[in-house]
Amino acid sequence: MTEEIIIAGFGGQGVLSMGKILAYSGIMQDQEVSWMPSYGPEMRGGTANVTVIVSDERISSPTLTRYDTAIILNQQSMDKFEETVKPGGILLYDPNGITHHPTRKDISIYKIEGAKLAASMGNTKIFNMVVLGAYIKVKPIVKLDNVIKGLKKSLPFRYHKLIPLNTEAITMGMENVDQIN
Amino acid sequence: MGELKLMKGNEALAEAAIRAGADAYFGYPITPQSEVIEYLMSEKPEERTGMVVLQAESEVASINMLYGAGGTGKKVMTSSSSPGISLMQEGLSYIAGAEIPCVVANVVRGGPGLGDIQPAQSDYFQAVKGGGHGDYRLIVLAPSSVQEMSDFVPLSFDLAFKYRTPVMIISDGLIGQMMEKVELFDQMDRLTDEEVIEKYPWATNGKPVGKERRILTSLDLDPHKLEKHNHHLQAKYREIEEKEVLSETLHCDDAEYIMVAYGSSARIAQKTIQLAREEGIKVGLIRPITLWPYPKKEIEKYVQKGIKGFLSVEMSMGQMVEDIRLVVEGRTKVEHFGRVGGVIHSPEEVLEALKQKLIGG
Helix, strand or coil, X not given: CEEEEEEEEECCCCHHHHHHHHHHHHHHCCCEEEEEECCCCCCCCCEEEEEEEEECCCCCCCCCCCEEEEEEXXXXXXXXXXXXXXXXXXXXXXXXXXXXXXXXXXXXXXXXXXXHHHHHCCCHHHHHHHHHHHHHHHCCCCCHHHHHHHHHHHCCHXXXXXXXXXXXXXXXXXXXXXXXX | CCEEEEEEHHHHHHHHHHHCCCCEEEECCCCCCHHHHHHHHHHCHHHHCCCEXXXXXXXXXXXXXXXXXXXCCCCEEEEECHHHHHHXXXXXXXXXXXXXCEEEEEEEECCCCCCXXXXXXXXXXXXXXXXXXXXXCCEEECCCCHHXXXXXXXXXXXXXXXXXXXXXXXXXXXXXXXXXXXXXXXXXXXXXXXXXXXXXXXXXXXXXXXXXXXXXXXXXXXXXXXXXXXXXXXXXXXXXXXXXXXXXXXXXXCCCEEEECXXXXXXXXXXXXXXHHHCCCCEEEEEEXXXXXXXXXXXXXXXXXCCCEEEEECCCCCCHHHHHHHHHCCCXXXXXXXXXXXXXCCHHHHHHHHHHHHHCC
């Protein structure tokens, strides 16, 4: 199994940390992982994306041009990455702020109201965990237990009190993802 | 099994310096390797092992601190990125001339000049042909994973002390900034002052009564003596070429064409192999791990086997390709492909280049 994922959105949405938690989850179940951010002179509000690969085998290129799954969190990223999903692959997106919805017929398209759900839970910062929950529901490459272990590994100890809230957000995402094609 | 962590390449390098029992790190921040000094500062290695971490006032200061501290027989290290490494070249030449062990990591960025902060491999010539003056060599190791960013630190210290020579670890923004799973090796002890004195009779750590004064210098105004010193250095370099070459080959057994790539390009080339083989193109990869000494024998082996052509894949305008051509001497085709200026070539682009330049599409 090799899963090649691009997660793309605005800086500050938690794109990079979502990728990091996913990568840590892979390690927790003995898989090979890579996490490659698009880094540059970027800042909050600019675009941010990260390529995450989880595999049973040694990982070749950590940077890619085509992906099994694209997780898209803003319009710029939709414009850039919809075309990069492999035929038969998955596109998961949050419709918040999306004006041109995805149109491809050869991939499975799912939506998650991440921003709305996070707001309804009273904490917009857990948005990325709602989206992560939606992803692992659609593509269960990592087990929920391992995601929680991954969270513990990637959060500094002083934030461990937030793990129940994050777990709740992941569950919220798992329960509210819809296939739209 | 050692501790498993998800780390950036730069962080793994820094953690490995502490665990390898380094005595000191001197450095000056520059993207894309500032995580090295940031990580070292946050880890407080002075509490963990007694290791000194100091932010120098410039790269010139860092390399000369290495010269001084390394001369006392201590395990010392610095890191920088391309423009900073250029500033260190005078010091590196002195250190090589005075035969002082040390480790220098270069997380290469796009050039020339100030360039940009994205990954590149355009410092190959500087690293392997000698960026400073005089007849000297650096042992140059090229990690292609976060694991190797960690593992090559103790290896570099071992080589540096075995041959009393500076060792360079050359990576780039891609290897430095990405995170991967890394298995950390166990903490090694730092040598005590007594052990250093006992182990390194050349080190300038105080003149013992009744023994000769030890001098570490690259200056000798007597041309005959300096010529002799140069012959001594060259004999050491020949021994390194004989004993310390490292490389990896992948899918070369049945290959008709071979890509040669190191570091991050070697990772991309592995994906290209997969894409090519799905199309029935038999291609393999030779990955030089030591860029100097260069794996000439490995390349020669495949020339002898009648390989149809080599493609040097590097994020430069064609530097390592010259070393392949020196081995091949016109007996088969040797071509180059690479994006530059911080642009990372895609596996698909490499496959296209393979078809265009070697297979004749």
